[in-house]
Amino acid sequence: MSTLAQLTLSSRPLSWINTAFPFAAAYLLTAREIDLTLIVGTLYFLIPYNLAMYGINDVFDYESDLRNPRKGGVEGALLDPSIHRTTLVAALVTNVPFLVYLVIVGDPLSWLVLAISVFAVIAYSMKGLRFKEKPFLDSLTSSTHFVSPAVYGLVLADAVFTPALWLILGSFFLWGIASHAFGAVQDVLADREGGLSSIATIIGARATTRLAVVVYLASGLLLLGTEWPGPLAALAAVPYVVSTAQWWRVTDETAEDANRGWKRFLLLNFVAGAIVTMLMIGWTLTTA
Numbered sequence: 001m002s003t004l005a006q007l008t009l010s011s012r013p014l015s016w017i018n019t020a021f022p023f024a025a026a027y028l029l030t031a032r033e034i035d036l037t038l039i040v041g042t043l044y045f046l047i048p049y050n051l052a053m054y055g056i057n058d059v060f061d062y063e064s065d066l067r068n069p070r071k072g073g074v075e076g077a078l079l080d081p082s083i084h085r086t087t088l089v090a091a092l093v094t095n096v097p098f099l100v101y102l103v104i105v106g107d108p109l110s111w112l113v114l115a116i117s118v119f120a121v122i123a124y125s126m127k128g129l130r131f132k133e134k135p136f137l138d139s140l141t142s143s144t145h146f147v148s149p150a151v152y153g154l155v156l157a158d159a160v161f162t163p164a165l166w167l168i169l170g171s172f173f174l175w176g177i178a179s180h181a182f183g184a185v186q187d188v189l190a191d192r193e194g195g196l197s198s199i200a201t202i203i204g205a206r207a208t209t210r211l212a213v214v215v216y217l218a219s220g221l222l223l224l225g226t227e228w229p230g231p232l233a234a235l236a237a238v239p240y241v242v243s244t245a246q247w248w249r250v251t252d253e254t255a256e257d258a259n260r261g262w263k264r265f266l267l268l269n270f271v272a273g274a275i276v277t278m279l280m281i282g283w284t285l286t287t288a
Contacts, residue, residue: 003083007090010058010079011051014266019149020046021273025280026153037105037156044098045149049121052091053145057125059084110155117148135202138184143176164226174219175237179265182212182244186262188255205255209247216240229279236272243268
């Protein structure tokens, strides 16, 4: 496999939309116009941001990834050690130009949000920080990866943070926590063999799965407090609750079976995204 192909695989193309869409939607719904900043920001959170987030992870998780049967495909690259340095350099080179532009067009508050977002990406995996090995902080940091682009888009476009908006962001953050926690379940055995800690290796696969179900449910409930049609978005949480609950009785020994649920999760993201998109379009048309 070529270096470019490995770098592309490492950036997790299936997940590009999970960070680009929150920024683009937040910025566009606030600014109500398509401008250069929207385009640059969306491109940044589409590819360079993901290359940094997942590429750094693949470099510093190489030893544990060798023991993980799901690595080496769309769920995570198994980077050849010969391109580890290239991956880190590529992440740096592709991120810096975008960050320079975003700093120039921003203000101190947007700089702070962007700094938190980038720091979370680096701190999650890089040696010396490794937030991913600090149980509970790992899920909080992972959720920050996906929510911070939305917060950044809002701040950059000078949004007014209403109670309803805070509920939406809170719901999104809970979704991110639950998603990371459930994602960690399938890797319990591989992480333990690799000497890695996570929320799932500490409290176990069953407790982590049940926590994810409860947090997904809480995520949906928060949306019931938003203005119409916001409450309809709570329906998007239902498939996650139902799907994750299937592994309510999972054990550490059978944790790898939860990978079936994770593959379903990847599909659910597109379904939930479609629901949210339609609601946003409807809201935009009624408030134009």
